[in-house]
Amino acid sequence: MKLVYKNLDKGCGSIKVIPDESEDMWHAYNLICEGDVVTASTIRKVQTESATGSSTSNRVRTTLTIKVENIEYDTQGCMLRLKGRNVVENQYVKMGAYHTIDLELNRAFTLTKPEWDSIALERVDMACDVTQKADVAAIVMQEGIAHICLITSNMTLVRSKIDIAIPRKRKNNPSQHEKGLTKFYEAVYQGILRHVNFEIVKCILIASPAFVKDAFFEYMIQQATKLDQKIILDSRSKFMLVHASSGFKHSLKEVLQDPAVVAKMSDTKAAGEVKRLETFYTMLQCEPARAFYGKKHVQKAVDALAVETLLISDNLFRNQDPIQRKEYVKMHDDVLEAGGDVKVFSSMHVSGEQLAQLTGVAAILRFPMPELEEDSDADDSD
């Protein structure tokens, strides 16, 4: 994302940015809240009535400013759709008329917020930081199931899920099994060709239990040689075979913990987040009085200045309710102020997904607070 200008005064004002890759839509989704004002170029269908009464409609590209009422994000297509009322009248659209803007890549938009908090500003900085990039493709598979994922710094996108029934080997008739397996490999191979952009991706992880990954890799190279697909053969060095316990999406967590993978992509957010969450779980196991989750517990720990590391999922900052959002922002700021560390997890990664399920907020404490544990019974009535 490119920052065109930033015009802020005491926390209110506007910024203008140009999103230039699909991940920027994710950032925009996290930035824009209901009630914000967005100015962007869009297409509007305009009906004109002639003097005789016949009406014609045509599509006009115009720049509109709307007050956002509804935000929709399509995770697969990375599209962001903003619906709201027009607040600046122009020749085509009346004041107060509803319009839905699809934010487009490479077209600037201006975002005006009544209040820019630290989270939002951090998000802008992060989005405009070009160094934070590592595109990795990962294929987690087991016999019959495969997920082709793209891991960017803030998102894990499942591009394709392949689920093919493979008959088991049976006596005297192993051919059905082999046929099924070949069909499965072919589907995964085609999926890779379709979804992985070899020019961008720096590394392709193939993860599976047992020998599936080796067998598949062999099949892929064989097939590429046969069909003379240079693109695969040239990027042969980018492939990495890693062990995973199953072909389901959450085994990506194991993959990202593999030492070989960590060494290769230590700079990505995804790998870092997995590690953080693991630390939290280890602490919960070893010293349960120093690891807490849930808003109430964490809030108490924050008030006691006890939080060493705060893990928080970014879906909490997309909260519809501005008061709740403010509470979380305050929690975030308080921890930073007290010299703690805050990790905002992307809810698009597997680890972030898990954190979001775990109430969205967790904390590792500097010192044990067993009193929190004791009064948990009273708290859990909600």
Add this chain to the structure above:
Amino acid sequence: MARHRNVRSMQYDEFDDDFAVGSVNDEPECISPTDAQQWIFDRARGQSSLDSFLSNNEDIQEEDDDEDENESPSKERRDSEHFEFPELNELDKSRLLSCMDEIRNIIGETYSDRRLVAAIMSNDYDFNKALDTLLNGESKPQVHHHPRAKIPDVVEKGIGEMLLEKSQQMKHQKEAVTVTVTPASKNKTSGFEVNSPRTLTPNSSGRNSPQEDENKGNRTKEAIRNARELFEKERGSEKEQLHLVVIGHVDAGKSTMMGHLLFDLGNVPQRLMHKYEQESKKMGKQSFMFAWVLDETGEERNRGITMDCGYQRFETPTKQVTLLDAPGHKDFIPNMICGANQADVAILVVDATRGEFETGFEQGGQTREHALLVRSLGVSQLCVAINKLDNEKWNQDRFNDIMNKLKFFLKHAGFKDSDVHYIPCSGLTGENLVKPSTESELISWYKGPTLLQVVDSFKVPERAIDKPFRMSVSDVFKGVGSSGFCISGRIASGHVCTNDKALICPSKEQGVIKHITIDEFPVQSAFAGDQVSITLTGADPTNVSVGFILCDTHNPVPLATKIKARIIVFNVKSPITIGYPVLLHHHSLVEPATVSKLKAQLHKGTGEIIKKSPRCLTNNSCALIELSFQRVIAIEKYSDLKEMGRIMLRVGGTTIAAGLVTDIINS
């Protein structure tokens, strides 16, 4: 008139069927003014609403039933007149005609042509069978009816609802008797059998009419009652069936031991063994020659490990044993679970070699995990085969040492001491497998039974034959030379016969069971505990995948998006919290799930609630949790059906918990 009931039961395809066959359910009848007053809704007459009209006329149904009864005999007659033969080739047609003539000679004109043809065709032109079918009147002809892809509404109703409905119908029926029953219809009915004549006409009004339902209900009830008798009749003379799974750490020698056992029992021809010996020698893996009996694919032989469960059968003096050779490697535990799910008893193979036993038994070794797994899957009898003791010079101290360690552990895992046998043996040399050992060093101190004797002494657990039919699909494949497709698996409960209808959950595909084979041998019926492959027609194989449940259409398996379960947590690296992603193993099904709630932590022994809503679950705790799934799965409460209510939770290649389903939530 009869139509409106059909409309109520909303069986649109039923309609189409009926029209396609070419007969109309209700002929135009004249209605007398009084009838009209009673039955026809007339707004002009000031009846306030259609609802109140209907509620005032509760007995509409019964009247219909009687009319149907009046109608059906005449229709049967009419049937024959308008009936056209199905399109067949010359040969079949002549066979059909000759068959029909013979039947007519015996039973005269009692049945319509349509019914005759249907019976003959469904019995494959076999005159005797067709006659049986007709006289017993049990099977409905299927030739003219398109296989129904959609399940009737009735199926989705709970058992309780069905019962309720039935009792209501009965009540109605009783009232109905007081209305009009023409003597003609009565005479006709008493002709052949208890079933109402309507069931005889293939194209009578909607099959789903309440009375028909009642018949079906009776039939299933009867079937349930007869299950045990049937079992006695079919299986009484045979040896008892026992399913045996062989488990243990990788390279403990499971396949080799079983291969040798099969060879010693004469189940493997000498010639084949010789071939294996030569081939394995060529590959430089002569010690694997016995394992090749069970590891049949090239990949397994090349790598020298079992990857998927191997199946073999052998017989002991009192039992017929199905042997499941489970893979020991960590990565193939899903396959091992699939095999262990089918087992009644287990042999745990441990490697006695110094160092090997220890690695297999320590944290991370499969000896522990396998033993815990089979125990939580309901296996209570275990034979521990202490293998490769020849490497230790048949040392008694080593044997006792290992036995004591395992005894302590197995007791904690929930095995009774009396149900566990310990046996010294050697899989490669074959000592103490089938014949008592001749090794002097061993017989000097060991006087116990051989492996085969222990297997023979296992008790066969009670099979749930009386329960509704359930079978977990462990494989879907194309059968050889038959229509439809095959699914294989082990019947968890109930029994099944050919030509039964069956439902596959959760995709709700319905099909007809065409053939049942046990061990490549065709049978007419199969019972709980049998390992079968079933050929199914009328269902779409793309909607069937491994892990689905094949069940009774009248008594389908419940579906769930969330379940509550009581679990026992094993050794876990990180504690279980809410939001924890796990893999659920249930029979052959492997499904990603999320722990959505931790309800309560329980006391391990007494089951009392120690703590409500705990923050996390750590090692060796017992708890009530809630699991949610992305898709609907078919599962059953443990209290309803033990076989279908056991689950396993795994994360990152290790089993973290085993549990029982206590409640099912379908949102």
